[in-house]
Amino acid sequence: MNVDSTLTLLGAGLLAGAMNAAAGGGSFISIPAMVFVGLPSVAANASSTVALLPGTLASAWAWRRDYRSLHGISSRTLLAISFAGGLAGALLLLATSSRAFDRLLPWLMLLGTLAFAFGRPLGAALRARVQIGRGAMLGAQVLLSIYAGYFGGGVGxxxxxxxxxxxETDIKAMSALRTLLVSAANLVAVICFAVAGPVHWPATVIMLVAAIAGGYLGAILASRxxxxxxxxxxxxxxxxxxxxxFWRAWA
Known part of the structure; x- marks a missing residue:
């Protein structure tokens, strides 16, 4: 790694860790940084997931007293779905060529950005008009867990x-459970990526260390x-x- 790449990864890790701690959306920073220092897109996605994992696990531990069932669906059931879906998503990513993922990545980023920007107000608007049953919710959870293992932007x-x-209206309980389930999907994806070998470890370690520091700073930032x-x-x-x-993929 040259000096410019190292500084880019350090800065991106700090910012991504801080944003995950304060508002979410760190992967929108970490994945582009990995690509811009020269990693193929699949390796960039896998390496980013590994680099940001300690922060998500720390958040899951911090919420540990607030986990509970969701309308009669136990957190253990949801956790099992997240592990299985995260594994399926990771394997799907490993089966995707970098060329194909280059074309798919901007669409995934667009989906994640729209979810981050409009997910809460859209969810509130839909709640006034639509209700779903437990079966539909479990089916959606399977798909979201696969998405979390494959890319994950905006999945929470x-x-x-x-x-x-x-x-469900208890924001605190939902935030705690969301953190646990996203962490579970990311954890199994990281194990899969580490075994399969698409992780670029020098870049990952640099960003991981910076993201831990950024997570601490982000907690302070969020309070101010x-x-x-x-x-x-x-x-x-x-x-x-x-x-x-989009320009990079289609220009």
Missing amino acids: IMMMAVWGLLG MPAALLRGFVILFSSVMTAVF
């Missing part, structure tokens, strides 16, 4: 929006800055990166 917001359609300002920054940055990756 998507989960909470789906749970809202079930009639308006949440709307932080979310606005994530939405603006991810929108710009999405446009850049």
Whole structure:
């Protein structure tokens, strides 16, 4: 790794860790950084997932006293779905060529950006008109867990929006469970990536260390800055990166 690449990864790791701790959306920063320092897109996605995992696990531990069942569906059932879906998503990513993923990545970033920007208000609007049953919710959870293992941008917001359609309104409980399930999907994906070998370890370790520091700073930042300002920054940055990756894939 040259000096410029190292500085890019350190800066991206700090920012991604801080944003995950404060508002979410760190992968919109970490994946582009990995690509811009020269990693193939599949390796960039896998390496980013590994680099950001300690922060998500720390968040899951912090929420440990708030886990509970969701409308009679035990957290263990949801956790099993997340492990299985995360594994399926990781294997699907490993089966995707870098060329194909280059074309798919901007669409995934667009989906994640839209979910991050509009997931909460859309979920609230849908709750007033639509309710789903437990079976539909479990089916959606399977798909979201696969998405989490494959890419994962905005998946936490998507989960909470789906749970809202079930009639769930306890934001604290949903936030805790979301953190646990996303962490589970990411953990099994990381194990899969580490065994299969697409992780670029020098870049990953640099970003991982920076993301841990960024996570600590992000917690301080979140207590001092308006949440709307932080979310606005994530939405603006991810929108710009999405446009850049569309240009990169199709120009």
